[in-house]
Each structure stands twice: as structure tokens, then as C-alpha cells.
Amino acid sequence: MNCQTLKEIQSGLLTSKMTAEQLVAQYLKEISNTEELNIYVQVFEEEAIEKAKALDEKIKSQPNNLGKLFGAVVSIKDVICIQGKPVTAGSKILEGFESLYAATAIERLEKEDAIIIGTVNCDEFGMGSSNENSIYGATKNPIDPSKIPGGSSGASAASVAAGTCLISLGSDTGGSVRQPAAFCGVVGMKPTYGRVSRHGLLAYASSFDQIGILSKSVEAVAATLEVIAGADEFDSTVSTLPVPDFSKTEPSDKKYKVAYFKNALKHKGIQPAIKSSIDSVLEKLKIDDHSVEGIDFSLMDFVIPTYYVLTTAEASTNLSRYDGIRYGHRSSEAKTLEEVYKKSRTEGFGTEVKRRIILGTFVLSSGYYDAYFSKAQKLRRLISEEIESIFEKYDFIIMPTTPDFPWNIGEKMDDPVSVYLSDIFTVLANLAGIPAISIPIKSEGELPIGIQVMASKFKEKELMDFSEIIIKKDLNEQS
Amino acid sequence: MKIDKDLILKLEHLSKLQLTEEERKNMIGDLNNILKMVDKLNEIDTEGVEPLTYMTEAVNVFREDEIKNQLSREEALKNAPKTDGKFFQVPKVIKK
Numbered sequence: 001m002n003c004q005t006l007k008e009i010q011s012g013l014l015t016s017k018m019t020a021e022q023l024v025a026q027y028l029k030e031i032s033n034t035e036e037l038n039i040y041v042q043v044f045e046e047e048a049i050e051k052a053k054a055l056d057e058k059i060k061s062q063p064n065n066l067g068k069l070f071g072a073v074v075s076i077k078d079v080i081c082i083q084g085k086p087v088t089a090g091s092k093i094l095e096g097f098e099s100l101y102a103a104t105a106i107e108r109l110e111k112e113d114a115i116i117i118g119t120v121n122c123d124e125f126g127m128g129s130s131n132e133n134s135i136y137g138a139t140k141n142p143i144d145p146s147k148i149p150g151g152s153s154g155a156s157a158a159s160v161a162a163g164t165c166l167i168s169l170g171s172d173t174g175g176s177v178r179q180p181a182a183f184c185g186v187v188g189m190k191p192t193y194g195r196v197s198r199h200g201l202l203a204y205a206s207s208f209d210q211i212g213i214l215s216k217s218v219e220a221v222a223a224t225l226e227v228i229a230g231a232d233e234f235d236s237t238v239s240t241l242p243v244p245d246f247s248k249t250e251p252s253d254k255k256y257k258v259a260y261f262k263n264a265l266k267h268k269g270i271q272p273a274i275k276s277s278i279d280s281v282l283e284k285l286k287i288d289d290h291s292v293e294g295i296d297f298s299l300m301d302f303v304i305p306t307y308y309v310l311t312t313a314e315a316s317t318n319l320s321r322y323d324g325i326r327y328g329h330r331s332s333e334a335k336t337l338e339e340v341y342k343k344s345r346t347e348g349f350g351t352e353v354k355r356r357i358i359l360g361t362f363v364l365s366s367g368y369y370d371a372y373f374s375k376a377q378k379l380r381r382l383i384s385e386e387i388e389s390i391f392e393k394y395d396f397i398i399m400p401t402t403p404d405f406p407w408n409i410g411e412k413m414d415d416p417v418s419v420y421l422s423d424i425f426t427v428l429a430n431l432a433g434i435p436a437i438s439i440p441i442k443s444e445g446e447l448p449i450g451i452q453v454m455a456s457k458f459k460e461k462e463l464m465d466f467s468e469i470i471i472k473k474d475l476n477e478q479s
Numbered sequence: 480m481k482i483d484k485d486l487i488l489k490l491e492h493l494s495k496l497q498l499t500e501e502e503r504k505n506m507i508g509d510l511n512n513i514l515k516m517v518d519k520l521n522e523i524d525t526e527g528v529e530p531l532t533y534m535t536e537a538v539n540v541f542r543e544d545e546i547k548n549q550l551s552r553e554e555a556l557k558n559a560p561k562t563d564g565k566f567f568q569v570p571k572v573i574k575k
Contacts, residue, residue, distance in 0.1 A: 327558035377530030
């Protein structure tokens, strides 16, 4: 029973090769076997077993009435609200907080018979690329425990890679789903901005944040997206466009027009092994009669500065709600109202979060607003327009997901700029609001490599069909 | 642009944060490094470019003005660090 796709699991359950209870027990065993990786914040052991038993009943009594995600066991990043459960964003500021409601994505998963097995670690409020910035400590990479799993949804990727669940929901503000997916060798997708409701997702940078999905197969990611996507009365930024049948994703015979950025592949920080794996996929696509062209993206060097000005500004505003009064940590030292704010926040937030709040406050402050915040918003328009003009000529853009392999735990803790620069290939999709996916491809070494594919807004279906083509091509070569 | 101690003290106050002397020193160094990276934005002429503020094309998403999805007082106070059962409590603000 080593099922990697939802279809395998569902057919196993329908043909009584296994029960949901056995499936959940297997995942719970893996969770306890991998405890030293520090993946889970909470495990809902009893509830998951109860739900599995109920599902086994339903499979017997109402086999025609099963939800789309029956048999899918899911872990949830500790930034998405589950009713009646603690949610802390890996931060002391939210100690003891229990959500009064469920995120729309959670509600939709459960309605389609998915089973939530627990919540998983992350960088505090999604701020980080290594999953080291958390009150729960660093999560380790299941492929090599001396390495970081990436971040901020590092433990989401690790939970899938370690076989403790089929699917994980993470969140992606600048690559937080795709980069850990690449570092842990799984599939990770960030949908179009406005495809999935953010209701119940703790806000970091609201014009960038999207809930993303991680699993070992594109098929499971597609089935999950179909369930969680679509209009929501609680989030008016969600598009009212109809949600396609994502679960019908398949590698078609269609020939696509693909662009890659020459300046990204020539980037000075890129590992030669990563470049050569990407080159080899591009070659295979050419041989398969897809059109593959190298182009230059003129604003490449501006994406990181634009991203950090805008996200820190939005973060400083969003995180002002943590005031020590209505919920979360309150300092026991505070004697005045001003001290309640200052001491609670000072004790509650970690270093990286403080750094971003202060930088965000700076770029929004009087006298600097035009020079930094407004300037970055203008750059964001230029970047979005250049991306849109590329999609007038091409179906997809291919880039590496990351320039580097996962680094050692503790290695870059004192060098925020070098960590920020490692996001160079992923932040583009969030700046432009487009969908992007990271797919694991063949790697010569022991550490995994992710290839990133981006598509025009709301073209997730095409993006996933094409992802299946890449996986098929990449695997064929191996055999 | 350079961040110095006066500016960082002002930013701490605006952010409702208090750094230790040591943290402040590190923060000044980090922020100056980050701003050095960010100053690159000035290389691009953005004269006449409208700032991009909204990521969706939707305008005026209306709904009926109905009372729904309310929290009870008990629920609203459930997560509060200090409450008397009716209100959130904070240290006295008005003197005398």
C-alpha cells in the first residue's frame, strides 16, 4: 500500500483492497516514524481515525455519494484556520489562539470527504525560505535531514515527501509552496491570484498571498484545486470565473509554444547541475516538437527589490492587528496601554518578522512613501505588463524553481539578503498574479531539482496538462 | 538612503516594537543592506506609469446588506488574554 496518486487510493478503497482506517493508520505510523524531522505542530489522531471509520461506512452504504476527495488525507500549514483548532503561524504572538471558524478551503475539502490529519510547521507568518523561523524550531528535509526543507511551507512539502499524507495545503506569497516542493522533490502549485479564497488564511501580503497545493502527483494537486477554487462570499478578490474540471488533467498531444529566460539560465548564482537538468528538459520538449525559444526578461534584476518593498509594506499593515488585546500573546510586564502593544509585539514576534515590519513601516512612512512604495508599485505594473506581453506569444514560461540546492540548517541565518535573493525565480509569479507550478525532475545528485512552469492568468488547466507532459518526457528518458 | 539610530527609533515607535541595543545595531545593518538592494529600483524610469494597486479586475462586488455570520459575545471574547466576561480589558487609559 504505497499509493502516490488519489486515483490509486480511491480504487483501492472501492475494491476493498484496503480500508480508509488502514490508510489513516499507515499515515499516523509514518508521522510517528518521522517525528525527528519536526514536521507536525498538531496531529488529529483520534478525529482522523473517526473520520476514516465513517468514510468506510459511507463507502459501503452510499458508494455513489462519495465526495471528490474521498481517501485524500491532508496536512494543513499552520496559517490556515480550522474551526476549534489552534492556529499560530509558527509565532508566539498567537499562542493559545483557537480559530472560531474554518477557512473556505478547509470547509470545501471536508465537504468532499478529505480527511485532515494535522497541522504542520512553517516560517513565522510565512516569512522565510527555510522553515527555520518558527517557535517550534526548524523542520528537517526528509531527503537529507541536515538540510532545510525550504520555506515557508517547508513542513508541508516535508509532510508529503515523508509519506505522512497524500496532500498538503500551504500558502505562497513569493514562492513559499514552489521552493519547498523543489527542495523536497514533490509537486507544488500556486494558483492564479484570485483563484482560491483567502478567507481563513492568516494574511501576510494580501495582494500576493494564495493558498497552494503540494502532493507527489499533478493529479492529486489538480483534484484538490478543483475542490477549493472558485467564488466565495467571504473574499471578494476571488474570481467569479467558472472553475474548469481540473481533475481531468492529462498529458495531451497538443504542441505548445514555450519560452525560457536566457538571463535566468545565465544567472550567476545558478548551480550548474540545476541548469543542465533544465536544459535537458528543454531539449526533450524540442525533440517532441514543442516550440522552445530563449528570450530575455528585461526586468529580471528588479523583481526581488520590488517584491520586498511591497510585501513588507503589506505585512507591516496586516500584522498591526496583533495588539495583545483581542487575542494572542499579551506581555505580563505591560502596565500601560502603549506597553501592552509594544511589549506584547516585541515578545511575540521573531527577528525576521520584526525586520519585515520595520522595513515595511519605513517604505510606507511619510517622506519615503513615493520613493519606495509607490515606485515599487509602478515597477510591479511594468513587470506584469512585460509578462502579459510574453503570454501573447507563448503558452508557458519555463525557469528553474530555485537557483540553488537546499542549504544546511543554520547556514544562512545571519544573511537575510542572500536568503531574499534565493527567491529570484519564484517571486515573479506573485508579482504578476499568474499561476506557477514546480515539478520534480531528474537530478544527477542526491538532492532533488524542481522545474518551474508559469502560465497566463487562470490557465491552470493548461499548466497542469503541460506538467504531465514534462513528467512523462523526463521519466521516459530514464527507462 | 541610510538608516541611522534616530530613524530606527522612530520606526520602532511607529511599528510598536522595542529592540534591544544589540538587536537595533543588527537591524540597522540589515536594513541598510536591504535598502542597498532596493535602491536598484531607481535605475528604471517610471515617469507616467500608474502604480499597480489591485491584482483583480473585479470592481464593486456587491452583496445584500444582511446580518449574518455573527460571533456571539462569548465567542468573540474566547481568545482574549484579559476580559471581564463582557469586555476586552486593557490598562487604564484616562488618568484620575
